[in-house]
Amino acid sequence: MKARIFVTLKGGVLDPQGRAIHHALEGLGFDAVNDVRAGKLIELDLADGTSDEDIDAMCKKLLANTVIENYRIEKGI
């Protein structure tokens, strides 16, 4: 069983990496970009039957820092 965890910075948290990507896109002539926010994708290969609670606990305890980040779990791909 697989799960994908998408970790993104909360709104209002400054994202210098996203800003640098934005500038680079503008430098390439893509001036349609209003904003860029960069995040992380973490792919987990899990034992079958791993509970939703366990996956959520993994996110809360380590994969995301909920002071500054949000996470979204996508299961079974």
Add this chain to the structure above:
Amino acid sequence: MKSAVIVFPGSNCDRDLAVAFEKVSGRKPEMVWHRETELPDDIDLIGVPGGFSYGDYLRSGAMAARSPVMQAVAKAAERGAFVLGICNGFQVLTETGLLPGALLRNAGGHFVCRDVALTVENSQTAFTSRYETGEAITYPVAHHDGNYFADADTLDRLEGDGRVALRYAEQVNGSARNIAGILNDTGNVLGMMPHPERVIEPAHGCTDGRRLFEGLVESFLTKA
């Protein structure tokens, strides 16, 4: 005063911090590897050093914060031991939850490595008792993720309770309200991005950091 310095894979300021502890307290600290599950019961001061623990994987300080030794550090902090986290050590302490907030990538996107002007915001703490409130001092910084972030309520609470120990007197990394160092609510845990251990001897070109360690030794003697 019995002290310890925690060593993670990737720590690189552990020896400097150990030298500072020894020079000022006259006693060699114990170097404690991250896999240890216990610290001596009578430990008075724990240093969480700078560096790049676990290669800064996932987030700076994130992996170190979950290492076995940090539970022992949290336990020691709870019983009143002093904990000093510098640079990566500050990041580890926020990731552990011993201090509020988080350290984000520097606002300018660059690694900042230079001397910075700081203001001592509160000298009524065990760590800053040898300074004057409002005193201007200089410590070096060397970090990529020193941009202190916390929500407005937390920032107000920190300011209101005198828990902002040090503030940048210039723009360094985009930190909220120019915060450089904060205390926990009981005043025995300090996290800071600048490096006092790098400025304790005349040969360092500056001795502004020495009084932080002297103040700690003094606080301990008064407490004991």
